[in-house]
Amino acid sequence: MIKLTRWATALLAVIVLAPNALPSKAFAEDQDVIDYRQHIMKALDAQTAAVGQILSFSIPEDQLPSHLETIAITAKTALKSFEQNVPGGEALPAVWENWGDFTARMNDFVDRMEKAAEHAKTGGREAIMGEIVLALSCKSCHDIYREKNSKQFSCAGLSPKGHGLSPLE
Ligand code: HEC
Numbered sequence: 333m334i335k336l337t338r339w340a341t342a343l344l345a346v347i348v349l350a351p352n353a354l355p356s357k358a359f360a361e362d363q364d365v366i367d368y369r370q371h372i373m374k375a376l377d378a379q380t381a382a383v384g385q386i387l388s389f390s391i392p393e394d395q396l397p398s399h400l401e402t403i404a405i406t407a408k409t410a411l412k413s414f415e416q417n418v419p420g421g422e423a424l425p426a427v428w429e430n431w432g433d434f435t436a437r438m439n440d441f442v443d444r445m446e447k448a449a450e451h452a453k454t455g456g457r458e459a460i461m462g463e464i465v466l467a468l469s470c471k472s473c474h475d476i477y478r479e480k481n482s483k484q485f486s487c488a489g490l491s492p493k494g495h496g497l498s499p500l501e
Contacts, residue, residue: 363420365413365418366420366421368413369410369414369423372406372409373410376403376407376410379399379406380403380468380470382395383396383400383403383464386457387457387460387461389457393452393457396452396456396457397449397450397452397453400446400449400452400460401445401446401449403445404442404446407438407441407442407445410438411435411438411439411442414427414434414438422478422479422481423477423479424476424478424479426477434473434477437469437472437473438473440469441467441469441473444463444466444469445467447463447467448460448463448464451463
């Protein structure tokens with residue numbers, strides 16, 4: 333009985349949702365791709381902001397490794413979200429023209445975040461102060477692959493000053 337209900341629900345879902353799932357025009361599909369990768373980037377931004385709070389000693393450090401691991405996983409999903417060649421949003425065509433370099437940068441970012449997470453597990457925030465600003469290579473990628481605009485994000489606001497991170501101008 334339960335099985336039948338599940339099948340019935342699945343069938344209904346297919347009937348009801350299928351027409352909407354089919355792309356009615358290319359634009360809508362492209363916009364979905366752009367929205368998707370921007371959602372992922374916003375998640376990176378939020379996690380980076382949380383790391384910034386911990387590194388500036390305003391929040392306890394016990395969740396630092398989890399945030400860094402989350403950033404690594406999110407960056408992996410970010411790379412996948414750019415695989416479809418859809419310029420637009422703030423992504424420049426250079427992403428797909430230099431796909432090898434873009435991929436290498438994102439993978440390098442993932443590696444550095446995984447290493448920082450390991451270091452934070454054993455040595456806490458003090459252990460990663462030296463590497464984290466360089467490891468958060470958000471801005472160096474944006475400088476090449478993202479349109480310039482006035483929006484400021486956490487990644488752009490980190491610089492090695494004082495005891496770790498403080499806002500850039
Ligand atoms: C390897 C390149 C690369 C790296 C590394 C990278 N980004 Fe991005 N990011 C992009 C590109 C390209 C876009 C433009 C995406 C679009 O608009 O479709 C973008 C867009 C964004 C946006 C804007 C999203 C929106 O809603 O418009 C934010 C926020 C962002 N990135 C944060 C970060 C943070 C924080 C980091 C580092 C922790 C980071 N990014 C690392 C390439 C990168």
